[in-house]
Amino acid sequence: MLVKQTAIVGDEFRPGFRLQRSWSWSMATAFFLGEIGAGLFIVSVLFSYLPGLVIGILFTSVGKAAGHLIHMGQPLRAWRAIFKLQHSWVSRGLLAIILFTGFGIIVAFDEAGLTFGLLPHVLKVAAVVIACAAAVVIMLYQGFAMSHSAAIGLWSSGLVPVLGLTYALLGGGSLLSLLDYDALLAQPQADAMLHNIEIGLLLYIAIMLYSLVHAANFGSKGAHQSISMLLHGPLARWFVPVVVVVVLLIPTIVLLFEAKGWWPRLVATLAVLAGYYAFRVLLFKAAVFDP
Numbered sequence: 001m002l003v004k005q006t007a008i009v010g011d012e013f014r015p016g017f018r019l020q021r022s023w024s025w026s027m028a029t030a031f032f033l034g035e036i037g038a039g040l041f042i043v044s045v046l047f048s049y050l051p052g053l054v055i056g057i058l059f060t061s062v063g064k065a066a067g068h069l070i071h072m073g074q075p076l077r078a079w080r081a082i083f084k085l086q087h088s089w090v091s092r093g094l095l096a097i098i099l100f101t102g103f104g105i106i107v108a109f110d111e112a113g114l115t116f117g118l119l120p121h122v123l124k125v126a127a128v129v130i131a132c133a134a135a136v137v138i139m140l141y142q143g144f145a146m147s148h149s150a151a152i153g154l155w156s157s158g159l160v161p162v163l164g165l166t167y168a169l170l171g172g173g174s175l176l177s178l179l180d181y182d183a184l185l186a187q188p189q190a191d192a193m194l195h196n197i198e199i200g201l202l203l204y205i206a207i208m209l210y211s212l213v214h215a216a217n218f219g220s221k222g223a224h225q226s227i228s229m230l231l232h233g234p235l236a237r238w239f240v241p242v243v244v245v246v247v248l249l250i251p252t253i254v255l256l257f258e259a260k261g262w263w264p265r266l267v268a269t270l271a272v273l274a275g276y277y278a279f280r281v282l283l284f285k286a287a288v289f290d291p
Contacts (some may be wrong), residue, residue, distance in 0.1 A: 038100065043173050052172075055175075152222060170202065226286040
């Protein structure tokens, strides 16, 4: 049975549930931009789409950094985090962003022909591999950092990094299908491949979301309270319509019924991005510490 919302005690000095307040919209925005940028970069490498490579790098290196700087109390000391690679996923993520930006720029320059054929093939392959590996770490590390928070039952699950990775790839694929719409229409095989990838990712997200809710429902008291807030409390008006219906139902209808035209793709892409951003924000809003 789910715990009632009235069990939230806020800052009062009495037993009960307390919301985490350290991470809010600025961190959610940083997570969202970083993961979407990394996902767009990977699918753009797969489809050799230069604008996607550039936009992905900008989203991750500029957008994500800006979100973190807004959150940080001492932004000038942030570089010190890189010295804790053995103990901190945040440190590993910072290193991944540095590698992704550096080698991603090399990949984009080579795709644009700005290396003038001077870059040996083995170095081209190495740059692509390192940039894509770093992109995968960027899509995962934030979820791993959250799942290590044992005091917050909703986050303390291996499903959190998997959901981040899947949402990022789906968002990147949706953006690519919109930005490169005309070129994909001229390549039926590539269009069909991306179409199938998106459908598969939507199905996987549906399974993972159900699994996260199910695990939290049978988890700790804090996890019970989080799910109560998302499904029956004040956050339900956002979680159910936006995260569940919008991000899953609208893109699925567009893809399964193969709605043609740029406008259906725009609607589907906006639905995916809005649903993913809402998921990131609500995952912070619904996080409560176990009493």
